[in-house]
Amino acid sequence: MEHYHMNLTLKVWKQKNKNEKGRFETYQVKNISSEMSFLEMFDVLNEQLVAENKEPIAFDHDCREGICGMCSMYINGRAHGPWHHTTTCQLHMREYKDGDTIVVEPWRANSFPVIKDLVVDRQAFDRIIQAGGYVSVNTGNAVDANAIPIEKHDADESFASAACIGCGACVAACPNASAMLFVSAKVSHLSLLPQGDPERKTRVMNMIHQMDKEGFGSCTNIGACEAECPKGISLENIARLNREYLGAMFEGGSQNAI
Amino acid sequence: MSWKQAFSSSVGKKIQMSLTGIFLILFLIVHCYINAQIWFGEDAFLTAAHFMGTNVIIRTIEIGLFAFLILHIVQGLSLWAKNSKRRNTRYAVKAGSQTSPWYRRSMGLLGTLILLFLIIHLSKFWGPNRFAQTFGSGELNLYELMKEEFQNMVIVVIYLLGCIALAWHLVHGVYSSMQTLGLTTHRYKTMIKNVGVAFSIIVTVIFALMPISFYMHWVN
Numbered sequence: 001m002e003h004y005h006m007n008l009t010l011k012v013w014k015q016k017n018k019n020e021k022g023r024f025e026t027y028q029v030k031n032i033s034s035e036m037s038f039l040e041m042f043d044v045l046n047e048q049l050v051a052e053n054k055e056p057i058a059f060d061h062d063c064r065e066g067i068c069g070m071c072s073m074y075i076n077g078r079a080h081g082p083w084h085h086t087t088t089c090q091l092h093m094r095e096y097k098d099g100d101t102i103v104v105e106p107w108r109a110n111s112f113p114v115i116k117d118l119v120v121d122r123q124a125f126d127r128i129i130q131a132g133g134y135v136s137v138n139t140g141n142a143v144d145a146n147a148i149p150i151e152k153h154d155a156d157e158s159f160a161s162a163a164c165i166g167c168g169a170c171v172a173a174c175p176n177a178s179a180m181l182f183v184s185a186k187v188s189h190l191s192l193l194p195q196g197d198p199e200r201k202t203r204v205m206n207m208i209h210q211m212d213k214e215g216f217g218s219c220t221n222i223g224a225c226e227a228e229c230p231k232g233i234s235l236e237n238i239a240r241l242n243r244e245y246l247g248a249m250f251e252g253g254s255q256n257a258i
Numbered sequence: 259m260s261w262k263q264a265f266s267s268s269v270g271k272k273i274q275m276s277l278t279g280i281f282l283i284l285f286l287i288v289h290c291y292i293n294a295q296i297w298f299g300e301d302a303f304l305t306a307a308h309f310m311g312t313n314v315i316i317r318t319i320e321i322g323l324f325a326f327l328i329l330h331i332v333q334g335l336s337l338w339a340k341n342s343k344r345r346n347t348r349y350a351v352k353a354g355s356q357t358s359p360w361y362r363r364s365m366g367l368l369g370t371l372i373l374l375f376l377i378i379h380l381s382k383f384w385g386p387n388r389f390a391q392t393f394g395s396g397e398l399n400l401y402e403l404m405k406e407e408f409q410n411m412v413i414v415v416i417y418l419l420g421c422i423a424l425a426w427h428l429v430h431g432v433y434s435s436m437q438t439l440g441l442t443t444h445r446y447k448t449m450i451k452n453v454g455v456a457f458s459i460i461v462t463v464i465f466a467l468m469p470i471s472f473y474m475h476w477v478n
Contacts, residue, residue, distance in 0.1 A: 011350075024350065077351035103351045110344055173353065175363050177344035178268075208267050217344035218268035218337055220365060221434040224357040235437065236444055242269060243440030249264045 004034045006098035010045065012057055013105045018113040018121070024103070034094040038081060039064060039071060041093055058117040066090040066230065069165030072172065073118055074105040079169035079228040087167065087230045107168050109177035111215045122168050124214040125182060131210035132203035133186040135195045154192045161189035163231040170225035170233075176217030181225035183211050184241035185233045191244055201248035204241060269438075271333055276438035278330040279431055283457075285323055290464050296477050300401045307400050311387065331373060338366030361426040365434075368427040375420030382407055408472035421466040428458035 007030045015022030029045050036044070039061050046056035062070040071088035075081040081091040096102065104118065112120040150158075164185035171179050187204050190196030196203070219238060226235045264270050292310055295303040310316050354360075361368065387398045407413050432454030436442050442450050471477045 022347070074349060074351075077349065077353045078356065079353075082356075105349055105351070108345050108347050108349055110346055173357055175358075176341035178341075205264075208269050212268050215344065216268075217341040218272060220272075220337070220341070220362070221430070221437045222358045222362040224353065227357040228353075236442070236447065239437050239440045239442045239447075241440075242272075242438055245269045246273070246440060249261070249270075 001034070001094055004098075005031050006034065006093070006096060006100070008032060008041075008096060008099075009101040011101065011103045012118070014057070014117055015106070015114045017116060022114065032093055034092070034096075036093045037064070037089055038073070038075070038091040038093065039089045058115075058119045060119045061089060064089040067165060069167030069230075072107045072120060072122075072168060074107060074172055076103050079107070079172040080167075080230055085230055085232050087165075090230075107172035109168075109171050109216070111177065111179070112168060112171060120168070122166070124216070125166050125168065125179070127214060128179065128183060128207055128210045129186065132199070132206035133190065135190065136199060137195075139195050148194055150193065158189045158192035161185045161192070161233065161237055164189070164229075164233050165231055167230060169228045169230060171216065173224040173228035174217065174219075175222060175224065176220060178219045178225075179211050179214070179216040180219035180238050180241065181229060181233055181235070183207050184237035187241045187244055188237045191240070200244060201251065204244040205248050208241075208245065271337060272438045274333050275330065275337070276435040278326040278333070279435045281323070281326045282330060283428070283432065283435070286461055290461050293468055294464060296401065296404070296468060296471065303401050304399065308397065311391065311397055331369070334366060334369050338369075362430045362434075365427060365430055368423050371423040372420065372427055375416065375423065378416060379420065382413075404468070405472050405478075408469040411473070414469045414473045417469040418466055421462045424465070425458050425462040428461070429455055432457055 007028065010027045010029060011024045012027060013022050014025045027045055027049075029041065029048070032041050032044065039059070042057065042059055049056045060070040060072055062068040064071075066087045066089060069087065071080070073080065073088045075088070075091070080086055080088045082095060083091050106112075106114050106118045107120045107122075111124045112122055115121050162185075164182060166182060168182070170181035171177055174181075187200075187207060190203065191200040221235070221238070223235055226233065265274060292306045293303075295306045383400060383403060386403075387400060390396060390398050408417075433442070433451050436450045436454075437447075
């Protein structure tokens with residue numbers, strides 16, 4: 001693809017902290033290379049703002065290679081921008097043309113309060129994990145492949161679920177601000193493996209309980225989460241969570257939960 | 259954790275929606291079958307209507323039907339109200355249909371339209387008939403009643419709009435109820451979605467044809 005440069009208008013959400021009211025601020029960026037990533041474009045803008053003695057825009061980022069899940073930006077109505085299976089850092093400026101206007105908002109959900117500008121507090125996810133998204137016994141180092149026989153299908157499914165990076169795009173994209181895709185991925189990846197099996201019933205109950213306590217909405221099977229997930233986590237995980245939940249309900253495994 | 263707690267979590271409430279929804283789907287099948295008797299003559303329809311209106315078992319199930327219907331409505335509206343409060347600051351730019359079809363996001367609205375239709379529908383047939391059975395001179399001739407009501411263009415249009423709302427509600431409802439019960443596995447999810455769409459179309463087209471048939475005098 002041919003390399004080109006562009007000038008853009010950015011409308012970015014500015015918010016001092018979670019208690020202050022936020023507003024959109026308009027910025028102009030010039031001479032942006034089509035080969036830059038979306039975050040690099042923000043770096044250019046921030047350098048420009050610092051040079052002008054203005055406050056730079058706060059945004060989350062860490063690995064910048066699409067695996068950490070930090071770069072939460074809601075770009076023109078889409079979590080992580082318009083590209084399929086992509087985080088914001090992997091969205092590149094060749095998506096845009098000279099003269100485009102781009103609206104950038106933080107993840108919006110009451111359970112993800114804004115810390116500053118585009119940075120949101122996603123500790124609600126940590127607390128859901130703390131409620132049950134782990135294996136209680138020490139399983140030691142990674143064992144030799146095939147030391148514990150696991151069906152190929154289960155291993156693949158578990159691996160696909162474990163790809164969840166906890167970025168929160170599912171919550172951001174969901175009209176109900178539900179965290180079900182995240183929780184279901186975590187429930188699935190552990191329940192499918194022998195190490196996670198003994199605690200599967202208490203796990204699902206406790207994690208759902210915590211999810212509700214954090215104030216996330218409930219799942220109405222809309223599917224916007226699946227469409228926006230940068231790691232391609234499927235709605236089949238939510239179906240599996242529902243099975244796990246029903247199983248825990250009917251088999252009395254829920255007695256020691258909560 | 260008690261059963262009550264298990265049913266009152268967000269997943270538990272969805273299970274309530276799913277189970278009551280499935281019961282209502284089964285009811286629709288029976289209702290559709292009974293009403294389709296109009297195309298086999300007045301006598302066939304009246305025999306079926308008489309059975310549905312007087313049989314002890316059916317009348318007992320009818321109580322359950324109303325209980326489930328009310329539970330489905332109350333739970334649905336409460337989920338709708340609660341879910342709409344999970345995001346106090348709205349997005350300036352919305353994804354809309356880019357990430358999900360409109361009817362999946364509009365179940366509360368479609369359900370409310372169906373409820374409004376249902377109030378009109380029950381006040382036209384079920385209500386007067388039960389009233390006549392209990393306090394009046396006995397069962398009404400529902401066939402004649404339909405023939406009379408469906409001469410009114412406005413009523414026919416209201417019924418068609420009700421059918422359209424029902425169709426879209428079912429397209430998501432059938433699939434969603436199965437997803438909530440965890441039945442939409444990799445192997446079955448496409449089949450369940452397709453069966454759901456086919457079911458929604460078939461049932462609502464049959465329902466829609468009833469007022470049309472009377473209005474157009476295809477049945478007399």
